[in-house]
Amino acid sequence: MKHTLIVLMEDRPGVLNRVSSLFRRRNFNIESLTVGHSETPGISRMTVVVDGDDTVVEQVSKQLYKLIHVTKVTDVTSEAAVLRELALIKVHATANTRGEIMQLCDIFRAKAVDVGADSLTIEITGQEDKIDSLIALLRPFGIKEMVRTGRVAMVRGWSGNGSRGARS
Template sequence: MLHTLTVLVDNHPGVLTRVSGLFSRRGYNIESLTVCQTDNPDVSRMTIVVDGDDWVIEQVTKQLHKLVVVHKISDITREAAVERELALIKVRVRAENRVEILQTTDIFRARVVDMGRNSLTVEATGDRDKIDALVKTLRPYGIVELARTGIVALVRAEAN
């Protein structure tokens, strides 16, 4: 099962290596990993999607906690959270299917951000499922190139 961990770490060089090295060394699989600065310039947020059962996730969490650079880890898989991913998808187009592709992007509330003679580039944001669905829909037209950021996530604020 995929788990989403948000990890607050020191914003220092080498921290990414410490975290990613731990995953490969202990045999855990990273599905995606994003890093960005937080509001506090000394702290970065990593959003790590990792595949594993509860035992693996417990081990991952405990081992991560042992890294001196790690401040806080939250497994937000089962929490109400906003998860978003950005994708750029360059799709092959021909004159006869151009309109069809544009309609598809509209349905997914994606935007066309670049257009060439034989291709156009679609920008989409959403949760992982939505991006997966868009990619699947566009695939029959021919995907030339694809870039996905991996997800970033924040726990939802409590109502009231």
């Protein structure tokens, strides 16, 4: 089962390396990993998608806590959470196909962010399965280039990230 973990860590040189090195050496199966700033200066926020049973995910969490710069690990898998990913897809488009592609984009609430002579670059935000679906529909037109960010997550409602995920 896929678990989504939110990891808060001090923004220090090498901290991303510490985390990714930990995943490799502990043989954890990481599906995606994104990192960026959080609401607190000096604290980075990472979203990790881990594939494994509860025991494995518990180990991931405990091992992350052993890193001195990691301050908080929260498993939001069973929480009501907003899960989002962003993708940029550059798809082959001619005058004949452009309209059809734009229609697909409308259905998915994706938008064209760049138009070239023979291409269209599309930006889409949403859950992975939604992005997967659009990609599947665009593939017959010819996808020239694509980038996906990996999942970011936030728990719905008022609970800030300081209120849950007690240390075990």
